[in-house]
Amino acid sequence: MGEEKSDLMIEVKNLTKRYGNVAAISNLNFRVKRGEVVGLLGPNGAGKSTTLKILSTFMAATSGTARVAGYDVFDQSEEVRRRIGYMPENNPLNPDMRVREYLKFRGRLKGLSAVESRRRTDYVLKECDIDDVEYKIIGQLSMGYRRRVGIADAIINDPELIILDEPTLGLDPNQIRTARNLIKKLQGKHTILISSHILHEVEMTCNRVVILRQGKILVSDDTKHLQSIMGQAAxxxxxxxxxxxxxxxxxxxxxxxxxxxxxxxxxxxxxxxxxxxxxxxxxxxxxxxxxxxxxxxxxxxxxxRPSLEDVFMYLTREKEEEEDL
Amino acid sequence: MNIFFTLFRRELGGYFSSLNGYVIISSALVLVGACFSDLVVRLNTHPTDMTLPTMFFSSWYFWLIMLLSSPLITMRSFAKEKSNGTYETLMTAPVNDWQVLMSKFCGALFFYAMIWMPVMFSMLILRMYIDNALIVSIPGVFTSYFGVLVVGMLYMAIGCFSSAVTKSQIVAGMLSFTLGMGVFMLGYRSFFENTETNQLVELMSRLSVAAYVEECSRGIIDTRPLLFALTLTFFFLFVTYQVLQRRRWK
Missing domain, CATH: 3.30.70.1340 (MTH889-like domain)
Structure with missing residues (x-):
């Protein structure tokens, strides 16, 4: 119980995942405090999704440990799963179900009682602004609505930690704005970990950033510092x-x-x-x-504005200079 | 248990939320109905000492429908979830792998049981018109259904296993059909040959699912083949569980 009250929500130590001989991530170390909104940033193939898959207990790491809310993601995975809401990349949903039916089903699956699940469904439908499509079949919804259904699913059980893998991928600018506002609304109530490959995106929503490159952490710092880096690269x-x-x-x-x-x-x-x-x-x-x-x-x-590549180049150059010294 | 029933209901709902379930049920019904009426007509023209359930459940009609419908029922169970990604959201909910596996298995078995239910009713209705226990005996109808369910358990377990190892429903269906056919072929020869003359054939006859269903249709419930079928069912479920656990291997 003592661990549950700890200030740390995520603690990753020496986390490594190998696919055959290829290391998707190697020796990751980072911490996320309760209430923080952290962006996991990196280009495609940097290891973002792998990290999130491990944190959401879907996949086991090759070595190293990760703890969520004080519980080990490997040995106490069910405890971890009770405390997280996870939206995987591409936001998979059951296309043949209706929105309300799906959210109630997910609520029940996450351990809510029938009454509680109905109450939370009403709440998330409003919170995510999807109550106008509650009786529509998910397969017939637009991408923007589907993404909001995915986020609604992630928060249905009022989790301590929300993990969103590329929540704005494939959306048009209006839909991106709606999704971003929704994430901002969740700030303060939950700890949020978002992955993205768009620098600007993370800068708008997160107060801390972990930048991954080729499976390694390039920088882990607050967004203000990143902005100063961006200023230098502008x-x-x-x-x-x-x-x-x-x-x-x-x-x-x-x-x-x-x-x-x-x-x-x-x-x-x-x-x-x-x-x-x-x-x-x-x-x-x-x-x-x-x-x-x-x-x-x-x-x-x-x-x-500097692209992610510009920031990478800047940071790598900085690192190389440090090493030369 | 609540989570199991939530998943079970969803699984069963999945069969009926699209056309698939209705197509499988109606196709099976058409085939079963045609086969059943054919047998009833034959009863009139070719006198036999077999009861109607025995005639039906040892006919090739039954096995054709049985071997073809099982992969169709089970191929979607895991493969579909994997291919559209919902497997990830399912497995990251606080459910354990046994609950998921058993709900898929029980959902498929329930659907399978529904397919064969009308045949049993047809037999019972026929019994109301022909008051002859030598043609249709009521206990025989129930033991037949029991046999069909036991064999169904084995085939649903094979199907779940096939579906769990791949993302493709087609591959799952083919694998399930091949394995199911293999189990059926184990006792195939003994179906035609005299078991007393050859020890190997006799051994195979002991493993024959066809012989088991035929025996059940005569009102005999032998615990040995029952145990064999249940063991094999559990074996396939256990292997499927290991397949589900594989993603958590380091």
């Missing part, structure tokens, strides 16, 4: 009509500039791709002022 693109020499001269003296790449563009314009030092958060206003003072023409000024 790039600005400006298309300016100006004499090339003057332009080069101006960039050389520009405050906080890290690197410039100038190439000729249509109609005597020059396309400048600029990278800035960490302390510069948004240099666009300064760039605009510079152009106006020189009486040049400006037709594009864009700040590009």
């Amino acid at each position: 790039r600005v693109v400006a298309e300016i009509k100006a004499p090339l020499e003057d332009l080069k001269f101006c960039w050389r003296d520009f405050e906080g500039i890290g690197g410039v790449d100038i190439s000729a563009s249509e109609g005597d314009y020059y396309r400048c791709v600029l990278s800035f030092k960490a302390e510069i958060s948004d240099p666009r206003e300064d760039i605009f002022r510079m152009v106006r003072e020189n009486n040049w023409n400006l037709r594009e000024l864009t700040m590009q």
Whole structure:
């Protein structure tokens, strides 16, 4: 019982999973506290789904241990399963069942009594905003509705930990926003672990991020730190009509500039791709002022968000530099 | 137990929520009905000392329907869940593997029992019109049904095993049919040959499911073949359980 009250929801130690000779994940170590919303980030094949499958007790690890709410996922898997709500990748549902019928069935399966299951079904139908389709057959629902049914299933037994594997995969922008709002609504009530390969996605919903790459943890830190990394990796693109020499001269003296790449563009314009030092958060206003003072023409000024790959490159470079030292 | 019944109801509901269940039941009914009326007509033209249940359950009609319908009933049980991914949501709910396995097995067996139920009613109805226990004896009808259920248990266990080892329903069906045919063929020769002359044939006759059903239809319930069928059923269920546990192997 003492363990149940522990502050830690997930504790992963030296977790390794091998498929034959290939290690899907190797020596993972991370912790998630109660109430946290943590994003597991990484490109396809980084080991996100494998990690979640192990944490949800569906699969056994080759070595290492993982504990959820103080219970070992291998030796006390039923105790763990009582405390989690898991939505696997691609959100599998029984397509021949009706939404309400499915959620009641899942509630009963997760140990709720008939009355309790009906009560929770009413609640999650409202919470996930799917009460308008409660009598529809799941197979006939749109992807967005199905995803919300999947999330409703994950929270039907009011679990301590919710594990969502790629909850926004395959959704259109509107559906993504709805799913994201739903996840935000769950914050505070549950501990949430979300996997995603979209950096922006995780940044919007999570307060801590674990970045996986090739089965290993690249970084495990809070989102604010990630944002500062992203600031360092941010790039600005400006298309300016100006004499090339003057332009080069101006960039050389520009405050906080890290690197410039100038190439000729249509109609005597020059396309400048600029990278800035960490302390510069948004240099666009300064760039605009510079152009106006020189009486040049400006037709594009864009700040590009770093992709996951950019962050990876930045972090790997940082690590290599550390190792060199 | 609650979880078992929830899963069992869902399993049975799965047969009727799509056309599959209705198609299997109606096809079996058409075949069984045709075969049954054919036998009744033959009773009139070819005098025999066999009772109607014996004639029916030792005919090739019965075994054809039996061997074909069993894989059709069971092939979906695990393979379908695996192919559409719901196996993962099922197994990460707080249920244990025995509950899942037994609900699938019992669901299939219940459905199988439903298929054969109308034949029994037909026989009982016939008995109301012909007041002759030599043609249809009421205890014979019940013991026949018992025999059919015992053999059904074995075939449903084989089917569950076949379905648990693959994602493909077709592969599950073929494997189940092959294994079921194999069990049937064990006693196939003894069906035609004189068992007293050859020890091997006699041994095989002891393992014959066909001979067992035929015996039951004559009102005899022998515990030896019953034990054999139950042991084999348990063996297949146990192996299936191990297959389900495999994903938790390190």
